[in-house]
Amino acid sequence: MTLLDKDGVHVSVDGETATVTLANPAKRNAQTPAMWRALAEAGRVLTGGIRVVVLRGEGKSFSAGLDRQAFEPEGFEGERSFLDLAHGSDEELDAAIAEYQRAFTWWRRPDLISVAAVQGHAIGAGFQLALACDLRVCAEDAQFAMRETSLGIVPDLGGTHPLVSLVGYARALEICATGRFVHAAEADRLGLANLVVAPEELAGAVADLTAALLAAPRDAAVETKALLAGAGARTYDEQRAAERAAQARRLRDLAGLGD
Template sequence: MTSDKAGPVSAETIDEVGVRYEQAGPVATVTLCRPDVLNAQTPAMWAELSDISRKLPGDVRVVIVRAEGRAFSAGLDLSVARGAGDSSLARLAQLSAADRTDRIAGFQTAFTWLRSPSIVSIAAVQGHAIGAGFQLALNCDMRVLADDARFSMAEVTLGLVPDLGGTKRLTELVGPSRALEICVTGRRIPADEADRLGLATAVVPRADLDAAVADLAAAVLAGEAGAVAEIKGLLAGAPRRSYAEQDRAEREAQSRRLADLLGSGE
């Protein structure tokens, strides 16, 4: 997990879980590190991601989510889902309805913290991002794709629904009709189409992925922290506000900025 030691860089690898956390100043990097299984995700990984969110230092402004190997994430680890352990789909099905939804709510926290107004999150995606992998990228504020990236919301192929916080963001990005088509077909979406649909912030050659993400993180950090947080809040809330409500939100945000910058304290 995160290190409590002071210093510009901290890192700890948890091989048995498959998640690595590193911090360099205001930039935290979360890496999926199960490349031998294409970073297929498990409840243990989700617990680790949730733990990272709870212990994230307050000085972190940018969180980069990346993955080792040739794929971002192949989605849910089917060997766990179809196994006999406590986290298997069969065990989940045996729980009461209330307990099942509580368990799923716990899984969701591994993803939804990336939407926090206090940070800007960036997914660096190469290769396949399937199911839970696609939803992990969707929960990030921005997605930089290598030109070999492929998205797929494949839950339908298992008779399941996307349940890790991805459906609202997907609908906001591509509209309800296209989102429905993506979810009910489970088809693969190549990087160039993802770019056209608005799923990608940028598409770059695979060799340039890390550099492009680093440049984007630096550009975010160049903005004043309070202004960046207010802008994220304004844009995140815009879809549910009327024009008049958004105008008011802008006025209130600007008023707070002026007070902070000029020290009125009001």
């Protein structure tokens, strides 16, 4: 069932799984403000019945990043160019960037697990979109690069936090400051990729992972995700207490004593 099909974003649902497809292969799924609004809308239309969201790119590339037309004086039709936004007040500029970020901030919702299926280029905003997801399955031809610095800007779409969490500060700085490509084999070594497979096996590997994620009872998966997501901000003793509280909820539910 199709839930959304607009501005280069297609959303379909099959049971407890939703698939979000970047559907502008002619431009290697280059991103625009309109696409970001559609991606934000995708998060809003996915109800609580969805447990796994797969994010994929149509064609040879996952996403080549921001469409450079955004930096042209005329921008996109009906949109303010980035250069025009720069002339606005601090509040206006902050609000505009915050709106763009909404496309990248819902993928780690506590009620679902998101999986990015990455092939070909994942550059800049494409890299950050893959980082927005909980998990990443990569084809052997996947290439990540954070090219914002080379354009005189910074990664501002939520990608810096997960990148540092995954590879550490020093490696994240080196990747961002140089803008170099991180190929699939290195992404695997660094922990950016959960799994690397041959390009022709990508869809099957994602389907197998999705089935495995759906095999566990939903509430147990939700509680486990919450424990892991919050672990970095808790002390050891706080984490142990959180584990006890979560387990108490699970045991009461299994005993038929839940709310």
